[in-house]
Amino acid sequence: MVRHAQSTDNETTEHVKFDTRNVPNDWLTDVEVVSKLNQLILDLEHSENNQLEIDNKYDELVNVIHDEMNSKLDKRKVYCADGISNKRRKMKKPWWNDNLTVLWNEVCAAERIWRKNPNRNERKSARHVFVKTRKTFDKNCQQAKRQYWYRSQEELCAVQNGNPREFWKKIGRIGVGNERQKNIPMEVLHDDDSICTDTDVVLNKWKISFDNLLNCKDKDNLPNESITNNISDDFLDCEITIDEVLNVLIKAKNGKAPGIDLIPIELYRNDILLYVLHNLFNKCFKFGKIPSMWSKGIITPIPKCSTADIRDPLSYRGITLAPCSYKLFCSILNNRLVSWLETKNILHDEQNGFRGGRSTIDHLSTLTSIIETRKLRKLSTFAVFVDFKKAYDTVNRNLLFNDLNDLGISKHFLCVIKAIYSQVECAIKLNGHMTEWFSVNLGLKQGCVLSPILFNIFINSLVTNIKALDIGIDIDGEKELYFVKSYPDWAEVQTTLVIDKSESESRLKANIG
Numbered sequence: 446m447v448r449h450a451q452s453t454d455n456e457t458t459e460h461v462k463f464d465t466r467n468v469p470n471d472w473l474t475d476v477e478v479v480s481k482l483n484q485l486i487l488d489l490e491h492s493e494n495n496q497l498e499i500d501n502k503y504d505e506l507v508n509v510i511h512d513e514m515n516s517k518l519d520k521r522k523v524y525c526a527d528g529i530s531n532k533r534r535k536m537k538k539p540w541w542n543d544n545l546t547v548l549w550n551e552v553c554a555a556e557r558i559w560r561k562n563p564n565r566n567e568r569k570s571a572r573h574v575f576v577k578t579r580k581t582f583d584k585n586c587q588q589a590k591r592q593y594w595y596r597s598q599e600e601l602c603a604v605q606n607g608n609p610r611e612f613w614k615k616i617g618r619i620g621v622g623n624e625r626q627k628n629i630p631m632e633v634l635h636d637d638d639s640i641c642t643d644t645d646v647v648l649n650k651w652k653i654s655f656d657n658l659l660n661c662k663d664k665d666n667l668p669n670e671s672i673t674n675n676i677s678d679d680f681l682d683c684e685i686t687i688d689e690v691l692n693v694l695i696k697a698k699n700g701k702a703p704g705i706d707l708i709p710i711e712l713y714r715n716d717i718l719l720y721v722l723h724n725l726f727n728k729c730f731k732f733g734k735i736p737s738m739w740s741k742g743i744i745t746p747i748p749k750c751s752t753a754d755i756r757d758p759l760s761y762r763g764i765t766l767a768p769c770s771y772k773l774f775c776s777i778l779n780n781r782l783v784s785w786l787e788t789k790n791i792l793h794d795e796q797n798g799f800r801g802g803r804s805t806i807d808h809l810s811t812l813t814s815i816i817e818t819r820k821l822r823k824l825s826t827f828a829v830f831v832d833f834k835k836a837y838d839t840v841n842r843n844l845l846f847n848d849l850n851d852l853g854i855s856k857h858f859l860c861v862i863k864a865i866y867s868q869v870e871c872a873i874k875l876n877g878h879m880t881e882w883f884s885v886n887l888g889l890k891q892g893c894v895l896s897p898i899l900f901n902i903f904i905n906s907l908v909t910n911i912k913a914l915d916i917g918i919d920i921d922g923e924k925e926l927y928f929v930k931s932y933p934d935w936a937e938v939q940t941t942l943v944i945d946k947s948e949s950e951s952r953l954k955a956n957i958g
Contacts, residue, residue, distance in 0.1 A: 458524075458876070458877030458878060459522060459523075459524055459877075460522065460523040460524070460877060461520055461521075461522055461523075462520060462521050462522075462523055463514055463518045463519070463520045464518060464519040464520065465518065465709050465711045465712060466711075468518075468711055468712065468714075469517050469518075471517065472513065472517055472712070472715060473510075473513055473715050473717060473718065478509060478512075478513060479717060481505075481509050482506075482509060482717050482718070482721055483717070485502060485505055485506060485509075485721055486720055486721055486724050488502060489502055489721070489724040489725055489728050490724055492728060494732040494734070496734050496737070499728065499729065499732070499734055499735070499736055500736055500737050500738070502725070502728075503725065503736035503738060503770075504738075506721060506725070507706050507708065507738075510708050510712060511707070511708075514712070539593060539618070540589045540590045540592070540593030540594075541589070542589055544585065544589075545582070545585060545586060545589060548578075548581060548582040548585055549582060551578050551582070552575070552578050552579050552582050555571070555574050555575040555578045555579075556575050558571045558574070558575075559571035559572045559574070559575045597615070600615060601615055601616070610698075610699075610700050629746060629755065629761070629875060629876060630755055630756060631644060631647050631875070631876060631878075632647060632756055633646070633647050633650040633651075633756050633757075633758070634754075634756050634757065640756070644878065647875070648873075648875065648878055648879075648880045648881075649880070649881075650758060651746075651758045651873045651875060651880055652872075652873060652880040652881055652883055654758035654759055655744060655758065655763060655871070655873055655883075656883045658759065658763075658838070659763075659838055659871065659885045659887065659888060660883075660884075660885060660886055660887055661835070661838070661839055661887055674850055674853075674856050674859075675856055676853055676854070676855050676856055677855050677856065677857065678785070678854075678855040678858065680781065680784070680785060681781055681782075681785055681854070681855045681857070681858040682855050682857045682858060684727055684730075684731075685723065685726050685727050685730055685777055687719065687720070687723050689777050689780070690719060690722050690723045690726060690773070690777065691719060692780075693773050693776040693777055693780070694710075694713060694714060694719065694722075694773065696776075697710045697769070697772070697773065697776070698710070699711050701769070702745070702766050703766065703768065703769055704738075704741070704742065704743060704766045704767045704768035704769065704771065705738055705741045705742075705743055705766075705768060706738055706768045706769075706770070708768070708769060708770070709769060710769040710772075710773075713769065713770065713773070722770065722773065725770070726773075726774050726777065729774065729861075729864075730861055733857070733860040733861050733863075733864045734864055735771070735774070735864055735865060737868070738768060739767070739768055739770070739771040739774075739865075740865075740867070740868045740869055740870055741870050741871070741872070741882065742765040742766060742767050742869070742870070742871045742872075742885075742890065742891070742892065743765070743766045743871070743872060743873075743874050743879075744763040744764065744765050744766075744871050744872065744873045744874065745763070745764045745765075745766060745873075745874055746758070746761035746762070746763055746764075746873065746875065747761060747762045747763075747764055748760065748761055748762075749761060749762050758873075763873070763891070764891070764892070765871065765890070765891035765892045766892060767890070767892045767893060771893075772892075772893075772894055775865070775893055775894045775895045776894045778858075778861065778862070778895060779894045779895050779898060781858075782854075782858075782895070782898055783800075783801070783898055785854075786898070786902075787800075789853075791852055791902075791905075792901055792902070792905055793905060793908040793909070793912075795908050796901055796904075796905065796908065798897070798901065799897035799898060799900075799901060800901070812828065816828075833904075835888075836900070837888055837889045837891070837896065837900060838887065838888040838889075839887060839888055840887070840888050840889050840899075840900065840903055841887065842866050842886075842887065842888075844903070845889075845899060845902070845903050846859065846862075846863060848902055848903060848905075848906070849862065849902065852902065862895070862899075865890070865893075865895070866890070868884070869884065869885045869886070869890060870882045870883065870884055870885065871883060871885050
């Protein structure tokens with residue numbers, strides 16, 4: 446876990462990195478700390494429906510944990526200049542070894558003797574020695590590379606199932622992933638292709654680029670209507686139990702980057718914090734208000750590919766980091782919402798993405814089987830695959846709330862979901878520097894556990910529109926395969942009738958071509 450302190454000259458940043466892999470046994474056990482947390486629990490139990498009070502109580506919790514981190518956890522300072530890591534550059538490749546170093550020194554020595562020898566005959570002989578030495582080096586190089594890749598394959602196979610985290614760490618250390626670990630240059634291009642290295646200008650350019658990306662103009666944006674239904678549901682609206690909090694805490698994965706509060710999930714696994722979170726979550730759920738800190742996301746840029754212009758902010762994919770306590774709260778809401786949807790069989794059976802016990806591989810297997818069977822019968826099959834442009838980022842939230850309302854979601858539960866999206870703000874973290882905060886008024890929240898199921902709800906009407914056409918391939922007398930037809934003109938027909946209608950209803954745009 447990392448905490449940042451920016452220097453006054455705006456050229457370097459100081460990182461305080463905490464070791465959260467081994468939380469000490471005396472974590473949050475001091476009498477004074479326990480007293481503060483117990484008082485916080487009492488304050489939460491008797492707090493009023495007030496945003497400022499919820500913010501203050503959450504700030505108190507964060508401060509207590511931060512103080513404990515500073516006194517109990519191992520930490521080290523890391524300094525980073527703009528676009529330059531403080532770590533020593535590793536010139537050697539991962540497959541390099543001591544033998545190659547010796548051989549390379551011999552190559553360099555042989556080359557110097559060859560090039561600097563004034564005698565023509567001796568130079569010819571020296572060149573022969575150099576070529577022979579270089580061939581020996583190249584042969585050993587290739588052998589070392591092969592051995593390295595064999596070892597890497599064996600290591601990946603060994604941790605593939607037992608340790609997913611270590612598996613992806615190893616993936617990140619090889620190939621393109623290793624190249625992406627370099628710091629992002631603190632420079633951008635102006636419209637006239639001139640390069641600017643001023644930190645303030647660079648940060649502002651990043652902010653504007655992501656602001657425009659995440660706030661696409663919606664000409665038909667609907668007003669934020671108040672919730673009119675008075676539906677209540679005992680399952681959705683009941684008080685959050687201590688078992689629900691414990692369950693999401695146990696299932697939460699370690700080693701994940703924290704959000705703006707800088708508190709990783711490992712530090713919440715404590716008996717007294719369990720009760721603090723329980724009271725905090727119930728207060729948020731009861732009043733339909735969340736700590737303002739939960740509405741803020743820190744965007745970490747990741748290069749899309751090695752061929753993109755590294756000075757262009759849009760050449761990076763933004764990964765949004767949210768507070769771990771917020772993720773736990775949303776996990777509880779997600780568990781309830783998923784269970785409610787599955788019990789009432791609301792989502793179409795055709796939706797397999799992001800649903801427990803299902804996989805899109807089932808659809809691919811079915812499609813492959815149908816195509817192969819029809820090929821044996823000399824029948825052609827035409828399928829249409831639809832990819833919505835920036836699907837998550839362009840979801841109209843007011844349309845989503847209307848869909849939730851139409852499904853019969855309880856008024857109270859819907860109010861809580863709307864609170865999560867009431868004041869979403871983001872900032873980009875670039876080499877330790879932070880841009881200014883900007884509002885994000887469109888799309889689902891990245892890094893939020895609720896987003897996948899909310900997206901499923903949002904596109905559920907697409908399946909309804911497709912099935913309403915009653916066109917497809919019959920399997921055992923029933924329409925089992927939609928969006929597939931036995932003649933080519935169907936592609937144009939379905940695009941006109943279904944995709945255009947779905948785009949109009951959802952404001953999503955399909956990628957064409």
